[in-house]
Amino acid sequence: MEAVFLAMVLMLSIFLGFELISKVPATLHTPLMSGANAISGITIVGALVSAGGESGAMSTYLGAAAVLFAMINVAGGYLVTNRMLAMFKKKDTNQPGGNS
Amino acid sequence: MEAVFLAMVLMLSIFLGFELISKVPATLHTPLMSGANAISGITIVGALVSAGGESGAMSTYLGAAAVLFAMINVAGGYLVTNRMLAMFKKKDTNQPGGNS
């Protein structure tokens, strides 16, 4: 039964994902990409679970490794994004004026 | 446990609802309203369940009544919407040209 709920959730999230991103100025392409990338690091949650869970050593090791990589993705991702955005700051501020 | 899945579903649907409707030309206000209204007739599903379910006569009667009303809402709603839209058709066709 859970699976179907998850299916519903999946369906909704996908639609939401499509709706969320509409027009993005070229300057934001890379930051947005990297930001999204950071989010995709959510897999760390999965990693934690398997690392923490007790389905035997192997799975724990795999999980741990997963945590390592996922963590790189998450920590690095958010930081990089932030740096990029900081760089574009000036440009962005006048952007709205520019496009209105 | 189900409840939390439902909560997630709820959250997502609400966001989706917000994102879906953005700019609507005045001519479409009423049709859109009526169309949405028809959808809200979805409660008929609930009505069916309770009418069909066997939690005693009372609930069945209530359910049946609910089915009646919900059905009015659904059938009427979609039809009315359709009629309105049919009326606006001509106008709509040149609308895009108008706004682009």
Added chain:
Amino acid sequence: MQIGVPKETWPGEVRTAMVPANASKLINQGFSVVVQSGAGTESGYTDADYADAGATVTEDRGAVLGGSDIVMSVRKPNADDVAKLKSGALYISFLDPFNEKPLVESIAAQGATAISMEMVPRSTRAQKMDALSSQANLAGYVTVIQASYHLPKIMPMMMTPSGTIPPARVFVIGAGVAGLQAIATAKRLGARVEAFDTRPVVAEQVQSLGAKFVEIDLGDTGQTDQGYAKELTPEQVELQREGQKAVISQSDVVITTAQLFGRPAPQIVSRDMVESMKPGSVVIDMAVETGGNVEGSVMNEVVDINGVKVVGQGNLPGEVARNASDMYSNNLLNLVLEFWDAEAKTLNLDPEDEIIQACVITRDGAVVNETIKNIYSGG
């Protein structure tokens, strides 16, 4: 109440103080209108037109002047015209009261009331009677037409198979009503327009027409409460000369509209500046009637100062006589109707009214206007 419109006698005056359309309007308001034969001819209105409008057309100038309660004219009357006026009559025209002391006093002596159109205040409310503006506006347009007529070049830029013609450079000095209209017209023709004025406030107005305002720092200049420019100190005049030199020498057309209300126009463009211009260039001196902004400009003549044409055309509004007459006539109409009581069929020039105070010069045998009185007594 009879309105009389004599034929203009001023040399080269082709406008008229009354157009047929307004004659009939006035008649509907309860006036009677007498027009001297030929009054409208040169602005394109035949005696027949006046007759059709319901006015009486007569050869007899005396009747027009003597028989009327209100006499409307473009230019000031000459001595014997004044003599013909009946006492208590109202004479409306450009009077140039600052410089016409004897004339004004003779009118007073005649017991006539005189309204000087120059003196109509520049209040927002009085604009519809503001003949200075209405005529200056047309004059501004004419200056540019004259310039492009005399210029051996075209105004706009053209990139053609036979080469590219750069836009003509037009420099407008004095961005008042006339100046602004000149700017607008030159812009329309596609010229590259620059302008200067001593009143800093007009910079924005110039830009609002898409032209460039030449910044010359003259220190404090300012304007009168009527929006007229103050006279410059000698130093300032010098500063301005310097600042303009460069611009003028690059310009194909220079149009000067600088006026000082009631005083002779300032001389802004000196001979050496003119000579610094390319041969074939054109200078239009709009202020030539009041002394001229340009050294060497001669009234109603096109002077050639080594290759540069200096146009001293007087009475510029007269070049578009028809529109000019319409506008001027409307100003008079608006003025009269503003104070006309259609029921009582009386004209009450309430001495308390700010417009009346400003523009009525003589009344009941005396000079009543404050400004004028001061000047006369002053010297």
Added chain:
Amino acid sequence: MQIGVPKETWPGEVRTAMVPANASKLINQGFSVVVQSGAGTESGYTDADYADAGATVTEDRGAVLGGSDIVMSVRKPNADDVAKLKSGALYISFLDPFNEKPLVESIAAQGATAISMEMVPRSTRAQKMDALSSQANLAGYVTVIQASYHLPKIMPMMMTPSGTIPPARVFVIGAGVAGLQAIATAKRLGARVEAFDTRPVVAEQVQSLGAKFVEIDLGDTGQTDQGYAKELTPEQVELQREGQKAVISQSDVVITTAQLFGRPAPQIVSRDMVESMKPGSVVIDMAVETGGNVEGSVMNEVVDINGVKVVGQGNLPGEVARNASDMYSNNLLNLVLEFWDAEAKTLNLDPEDEIIQACVITRDGAVVNETIKNIYSGG
């Protein structure tokens, strides 16, 4: 190779076939340039300018004509000019070969090669040498300036405190190069512009300038492969007259630019049409030199047909002599350089070239141009 530029002798011709800038360009290309003293004066170029450009300035017209391999001029030469030409010389100018049979033949007899600028084809490639277009274009601008100069009204609409002035109504007949430029200029000045042309294709071009094209159905009219209009049948002329009447009578300005290449211009506006216009209106007949589109228009005069001014100014490009000379001179420059071999320092007028075929009239003592030959033999 020497290029000679004689002073124009044609009455009222103020343009010149060579401007200093181009003189130096040609000299850099390996030509030598001799200019008759005063050749450029009236278009604003002094002898000194030519000298500075590296040209030789001489008083001796004979030397200029006789000593040069290429002679450039605006107008056709007179008999004794031709006599002076050295055999084999190239004479470039407007020749009006259709109507100048004797002249052309005398040039041929002289053994000179003659290029007639009218005959330069209207091919896209040849546009940079297309003097008809370059001059017609300027003429078109001038017509409007002249009109607004003579009009006792202003062109644009103005809503002012003293009343609203409606825009002047301008009707342009013939929307060729000149006509279109006239339309554009009148539009710029804010007039309400209508236009008509027998070639239906130009309707779109007129609208592309924001003006209104007057629809008159003349049946089949069409144009030559050169884009010139065909002559109308009598019936069609009548139709056009009828169709235009109403428009003309409402117009403040009528500008006619209707030409028929090589043939006298069609008479389009009859006297009664002129009389139907309001007094003070203006008619500009651009085709006056080739017979006139307007009945009663007189070359170089402003005729007054009861109150309507009919302007028959000839040589309109001359009114903006400086630009006109620049453009014309550029056309000649482009023409010469197109066929000039800078290395070999030779001018090869390849008889196979379509441009040469079209514009070279005489060569090696004979009339070689097909069109012209036909006409001459034809009658």
Added chain:
Amino acid sequence: MSPVAINLWYVLAAALFVFGLKQLGSPATAVRGNVLSSVAMIIAVAVTLLSKEILSYEMILLTAVVGAVIGVVVAQKVEMTSMPEMVALFNGSGGIASLMVGWAALYSTGNTTFTEVTILLSIVIGGMTFSGSILAWGKLSEVMTSAAVVFGAQRIVNAGILVGLVACSVLFCMNPAVDSPYLYAVIALSLLFGVMAVLPIGGADMPVVISLLNSYSGLAACAAGFAINNNILIVAGSMVGAAGIILTNIMCKAMNRSLGHVLFSGFGAVKQATKVEGEVKPIVAEDAYLILEAAQSVTFVPGYGMAVAQAQHVVRELGELLEKNGAEVTYAIHPVAGRMPGHMNVLLAEANVPYDQLVEMEDINPRIDNVDVAVVIGANDVVNPAARNDENSPIYGMPIINVDQARTVFVLKRSMGSGFSGVDNPLFFGDNTRMLFGDAKESIAAVVAEFKG
């Protein structure tokens, strides 16, 4: 059919609803959208009927058919003019249905408190949606006065009802029983509240109210969904609920009212009556767009500010867009607008505004009260009512363009600053005036963007 299968079908239905709703929002696709969502509805109903939860069909079929017939017939009969009422009625029946579903759910055994709460929610929301909708219908179809019914103690009463509602709900949840008196109290109170909420709203605002109630009925369905643990109800219900709010908001703006004002209409109505005088109402480009988009006749009144901002080109563009949108567009030129005679003519001619769209002051003033929106672009003195009303104003007696008499007035300027004559302008405080602050060119461009975007 197994619950899993059913729910998978529900997922499909939900997806279709999403598509349908989205497409309903744009003219090109609206029709298709409606069809899609109806298909979704059919699917949902069908699979539910097939679900084994359902035992007795007769009753259901009967009622369903009857309902359907009623709906169809009514929908066919009603003529276009009274569509809104219809929608109100349908909406009402939807509400009552949700109420009943909730109520019925009470009978199912073993409800957690959470469920009880959601049940109550569906009852309350359903109830007030029902009564509210009926009232709205009454007002629209003039069965009762369409005027706003406002009485002094309203706020107190409303507050009372709310308190009562909450109280009873709590008490009910403490020991839930299908025959608990509190249940009936809750139902009664929610019905009453619906009435009270709609009473003080005038007929003009009804469409907004209906749209809002419609959003509520969505929420009711959603609540019912929780009550019976049903996916599709929650998704569709909440989605409609959210979308409804947005739509309501849009409609408010198009009618130039604030959503907050409608939400708390009862209290709002009273508030609003008190605060109008001498208050400046700014407006943003987006709202301005919504109003213009619905306008039938628009008049531009340019002034010196348009020249300063060089806004003539964008103005013309907006004019064209409005015409394409079916509005009648004119440019009212005051003779002294600008700084030189004919200033506006120069600019508008440059921007290719056709001469025949220019109207003089004398011609526009008599018919200005039929103008939906007068857009004052950087003009000030020439639209200053003081010149008409205020004897001792320095510009008293100057004829002006009476934009203050147009249905709505937008004033585009950068500040509250005065114009050439330095006189303050009461127009800015007008009841029907909205100030669109900022450089005229920027402002207009923004509105144009809204039109195109």
Added chain:
Amino acid sequence: MSPVAINLWYVLAAALFVFGLKQLGSPATAVRGNVLSSVAMIIAVAVTLLSKEILSYEMILLTAVVGAVIGVVVAQKVEMTSMPEMVALFNGSGGIASLMVGWAALYSTGNTTFTEVTILLSIVIGGMTFSGSILAWGKLSEVMTSAAVVFGAQRIVNAGILVGLVACSVLFCMNPAVDSPYLYAVIALSLLFGVMAVLPIGGADMPVVISLLNSYSGLAACAAGFAINNNILIVAGSMVGAAGIILTNIMCKAMNRSLGHVLFSGFGAVKQATKVEGEVKPIVAEDAYLILEAAQSVTFVPGYGMAVAQAQHVVRELGELLEKNGAEVTYAIHPVAGRMPGHMNVLLAEANVPYDQLVEMEDINPRIDNVDVAVVIGANDVVNPAARNDENSPIYGMPIINVDQARTVFVLKRSMGSGFSGVDNPLFFGDNTRMLFGDAKESIAAVVAEFKG
């Protein structure tokens, strides 16, 4: 913490992710968006750690800290220019993580087939994301050739890999065992496939590829979510997946490539090489916008068509928008453009295009190859390369504006029809030419709308 509680927290986190992602999309709010989503991440991680499922913390903490440190350090060190590579690397590590999560999930007992499938999905997608990202990184950081590596048999090979992948997956699912050889085969093949997919793509396209892989890694996470029945993974993962696709699409268009082409790059690359000659490439306003939005220098080349369409005003407007957007804008006027000498001057002057933005043919041609986009507005003969190249063209020898040498050329006209001289125009078939069909005014207006909307 109870599963319920945890999941409620997850709902919150999900909501924050939604906000964050949305705000990341607009310049004004991007920074805040990033913060929000990071907060969401922290919440998700925190509650997970608190969940009782987790027994041994040491290992986790260790690895987590190490990972965090690495990430932070690297992110700090890298200089701006090599950001994209970085993102690729991070993305790769994300992918491998998902792979491992899936793998680990295999060890948990009692997996349904459905679960097994999702597990495999997470492994496959994760794997190819990993190898693909690494390769992309390599290409970008010039560790290896950034050129597109294309060899003949590519399609066959790729097809083979795919088939193998599917086959092994099926076999594995038949009797799933953590030590099944098929598992390793699947892993290996997916890694290989990632490589193969990225190999044939040139360095220029890398950003697009990364964005795509990023979307994949989202899907991987989503799959992992199913594998371990975890809400937040599914929501966040699928959302990023979807958003990623959209973003990729946008980026493609901005680089003037089709998404399909990138998706099947390997095959695409080969195809594309074959079909360029004599083919007309139309473009829609939206894509035109995306390209212009990214352009640094834009040149308008107006012709008679602009006059016919009376498009001068919108053109000027677009010009201004581009300047505001930081591009250098010029108007290249060909002497014979239009139907009368100076035709373009009349119109552009009317539209207030400043004189100093007008450049003559002689001046623009030498530097036209530095022009990012040349927008040809209803011009034809005056930009016809035939006049330059084709000896026997009737217009041969006429100097033209060499727009065909600009980086990109937009040609705005209504049809493939020829101009005044009736000569066909090879420009329209140019490799870097895009045809924007329709009335010039409409077309430009549409682009302007995109800019503003």
